[in-house]
Every structure is written in C-alpha cells, then in structure tokens.
Amino acid sequence: ETGVTQSPTHLIKxxxxxxxxxxxxQSGHNTVSWYQQALGQGPQFIFQYYREExxxxxxxxxxxxxxxxxxxxxxxxxxxxxxxxxxxxxCASSLxxxxxxxxxxxxxxxxxxxxxxx
Amino acid sequence: xxxxxxxxGPVTLSEEAFLTINCTxxxxxxxxxxWYVQYPGEGLQLLLKATKADDKGSNKGFEATYRKETTxxxxxxxxxxxxxxxxxxxxxxxxxxTSYGKLTFGQGxxxxxxx
Numbered sequence: 001e002t003g004v005t006q007s008p009t010h011l012i013k014x015x016x017x018x019x020x021x022x023x024x025x026q027s028g029h030n031t032v033s034w035y036q037q038a039l040g041q042g043p044q045f046i047f048q049y050y051r052e053e054x055x056x057x058x059x060x061x062x063x064x065x066x067x068x069x070x071x072x073x074x075x076x077x078x079x080x081x082x083x084x085x086x087x088x089x090x091c092a093s094s095l096x097x098x099x100x101x102x103x104x105x106x107x108x109x110x111x112x113x114x115x116x117x118x
Numbered sequence: 119x120x121x122x123x124x125x126x127g128p129v130t131l132s133e134e135a136f137l138t139i140n141c142t143x144x145x146x147x148x149x150x151x152x153w154y155v156q157y158p159g160e161g162l163q164l165l166l167k168a169t170k171a172d173d174k175g176s177n178k179g180f181e182a183t184y185r186k187e188t189t190x191x192x193x194x195x196x197x198x199x200x201x202x203x204x205x206x207x208x209x210x211x212x213x214x215x216t217s218y219g220k221l222t223f224g225q226g227x228x229x230x231x232x233x
Contacts, residue, residue: 004161033220042122042207042223043162056220090161094219107221109154109162 002027004093004110012116013081021076021113023091031055031095032074033107034066037088049074081117088112120145122208124224131231137195139227141182141208144189149212151175151184151191152221156205165193165206198231205229 005024013019025032031050035043045058049068063079072093078085092107125140143149153165153175166175171186180195191208208224 035221040226042209042225043221045220045222048220058220092162092221106164106167107219108164111161 004091004108006089006091006110006113008113009111010114010116012118014118015081015083017081017117018077018079019081019115021078021089021091021115023074023076023093023110025072025074025091025093026108029093029095029108030072031093032068032072033092033094034074034076035090035092036060037090037112038084039087043090046076078115083117086115086117088114120149120210120212120222122210122222122224124206124208124227128228128230131198131229133200133231133233134197135231137193137198137202137229139193139206139208139229141191141193141224142189143191143208143210145210145212145222147212149210151182152209152211153180153182153191153193154207154209154223156207156226158204162207198229200231200233203229203231 004026007022033048034046037043046060047057048055052068065077067075090112091110094107121144123142150169152167154162155165156162166177168175168184174183182191182193205226205228207226209221211219211221
C-alpha cells in the first residue's frame with residue numbers, strides 16, 4: 001500500500017510569485033486535506049477536498065486555492081506569495097465514514113513540502 | 119472555535135525518565151482527540167487516539183486518557199528512550215455539524231531525551 005507522497009520536497013520562490021504543490025493520496029483515499037505549518041507552530045488547516053470539490057476551508061485568503069483530480073491526487077496553489085507563506089505544507093488523505101460522520105477519520109500525512117519565500 | 123493548548127516550552131529528560139506532556143482543549147460537541155509525533159525532517163505520524171470520554175489511547179508505551187470533565191488529554195510514558203526525541207502535537211477533530219473533519223492542533227512540544 002503506497003502512502004501519501006508530496007512533491008517537491010523543497011522549493012524556493014520570491015515574493016509575488018506563484019507556486020503549485022502536489023500530493024498523491026494513499027491508495028483508496030478520496031479525501032485530501034492541506035495544512036500549513038509555520039516554523040515552531042502546529043499545523044493550520046487550509047482546506048479539504050472530497051470528490052473533487054472543496055469541502056471545507058480554514059482561515060486562509062482566496063490566493064490559496066486547490067484542485068483534486070479524478071484519481072484523488074491534489075494540488076495546492078498559492079498566488080502572490082508573501083514572506084509569511086514560508087512554511088512546511090502538509091497534505092493528508094483519509095476516507096469519510098459512511099453517513100458522512102467525519103469526526104473519527106484517521107488522516108495520513110505526507111512528508112511535506114518546505115516552501116521558502118525570499 | 120475549537121482550540122488545543124499544550125504545555126509551554128521544550129521538555130528535556132534523561133533516558134528512562136517518566137514523561138508527561140499536558141494538553142487541554144476547548145470544543146463543542148464530542149471531539150475525537152489525537153497525539154501526533156513529528157521526527158526531524160519528517161511529516162506527522164499518528165501516535166494514539168481516543169474517540170470518546172474515558173477512552174484510553176495507547177501505542178509504543180505512550181498513553182493518554184480522554185477526560186471530558188477536565189477537557190484534557192495528557193500524554194504519558196513510563197520510561198522514555200533517546201529514540202522518542204521528537205515534536206509531539208495534541209490535536210482534535212470535531213465535525214460539529216459540518217461535513218468535514220479538519221484537525222485542530224496545539225503548538226507542539228519538543229521532547230529531547232539524553233542518554
């Protein structure tokens with residue numbers, strides 16, 4: 001069983017640029033969540049995708065956007081990069097329980113993409 | 119909104135010492151509680167979980183009990199090893215009427231174990 005993979009591992013961009021991060025979910029998982037982990041902080045929820053639709057969003061501006069593809073892989077796009085966007089970006093995949101009860105899902109995390117904005 | 123608070127500051131212990139990392143939470147409804155561990159240069163790994171009050175999660179010698187009356191989920195281990203050195207995150211997920219289960223994390227506690 002293949003785990004969650006993310007690419008690239010590291011990325012350096014300059015302020016104002018755009019970036020795309022990629023995530024392949026664990027086999028059979030149709031739900032992908034993205035988190036931002038600033039240095040020394042806990043991860044913060046960005047958004048979640050389920051069956052190619054955004055299914056929930058945290059407190060992040062619209063310049064953070066995403067996609068989910070039919071094979072359940074996902075992209076996180078960030079436009080107009082700011083210095084504060086420098087962080088580790090984590091992707092997690094999961095399965096929803098029958099009946100849409102989400103509280104007890106186990107989310108499986110990838111190793112993350114380290115983004116540095118100069 | 120939901121929130122998780124972990125004890126402040128790094129924890130430094132000698133091998134075989136007893137470990138406690140405190141975690142308290144604020145949430146409506148019936149959240150599920152988790153401890154995740156992050157080793158240097160790696161992503162998050164689920165260490166243990168508890169889905170209802172009085173449940174005890176356990177794994178690799180670590181334990182935590184879901185205490186609804188004190189809104190706590192403290193992590194304990196009787197005898198730590200050098201290999202336990204990592205960052206530990208307390209987290210909760212709470213559907214609370216939504217259709218998605220985001221994780222809300224504490225700020226993390228750095229554990230360093232010396233031989």
